[in-house]
Amino acid sequence: MSKVLVFAGSNSKASINKQLATYASSLLKNTEIEVLDLNDFPLPIYGIDTENEFGVPKNARRFVSLIEGADGIVLSLAEHNGSYAAVFKNIFDWMSRIEAKVWRNKPMLLLSTSPGVRGGSGVFASAKMAYPYQGGNIVGEFSLPSFFDNFRDGKVTNGELNEILKSEVLKLDRAL
Numbered sequence: 001m002s003k004v005l006v007f008a009g010s011n012s013k014a015s016i017n018k019q020l021a022t023y024a025s026s027l028l029k030n031t032e033i034e035v036l037d038l039n040d041f042p043l044p045i046y047g048i049d050t051e052n053e054f055g056v057p058k059n060a061r062r063f064v065s066l067i068e069g070a071d072g073i074v075l076s077l078a079e080h081n082g083s084y085a086a087v088f089k090n091i092f093d094w095m096s097r098i099e100a101k102v103w104r105n106k107p108m109l110l111l112s113t114s115p116g117v118r119g120g121s122g123v124f125a126s127a128k129m130a131y132p133y134q135g136g137n138i139v140g141e142f143s144l145p146s147f148f149d150n151f152r153d154g155k156v157t158n159g160e161l162n163e164i165l166k167s168e169v170l171k172l173d174r175a176l
Contacts, residue, residue: 110127
């Protein structure tokens with residue numbers, strides 16, 4: 001049985017991206033799912049002086065260890081001002097100090113959503129461009145626009161969008 005890590009690039013307790021990632025992972029077959037919360041990995045703000053003085057924090061190493069032990073990743077990115085949420089960027093920066101190929105070439109379903117019609121398209125495009133250089137093996141991708149119009153009761157309610165998501169999840173299923 002494959003093991004998939006599921007998380008959002010957000011620390012919001014009501015993260016819409018975590019809701020989307022969790023739903024998408026529920027569509028995987030014969031897979032052990034581990035949903036992570038970035039709040040469980042508190043880290044100091046990354047800076048070279050902090051790293052030189054204290055080294056790489058245990059929580060960054062723990063997060064990297066979880067990625068190493070997984071067969072795949074479902075990641076839904078929150079967009080803040082057209083880019084990554086600060087909490088995600090911070091953990092990503094710390095992880096990259098351990099290994100530049102952060103994603104370890106694990107098959108990845110890359111997601112994003114937002115309350116707006118663009119569905120987090122700025123951060124989504126940035127990740128799609130950069131992650132292959134950082135060990136990201138993006139096998140499926142999906143951006144959900146207008147989250148509050150298209151997601152209710154733990155699932156995508158727009159039939160057409162839900163079918164698109166299912167086909168992207170299937171790509172991850174096949175890659176595991």
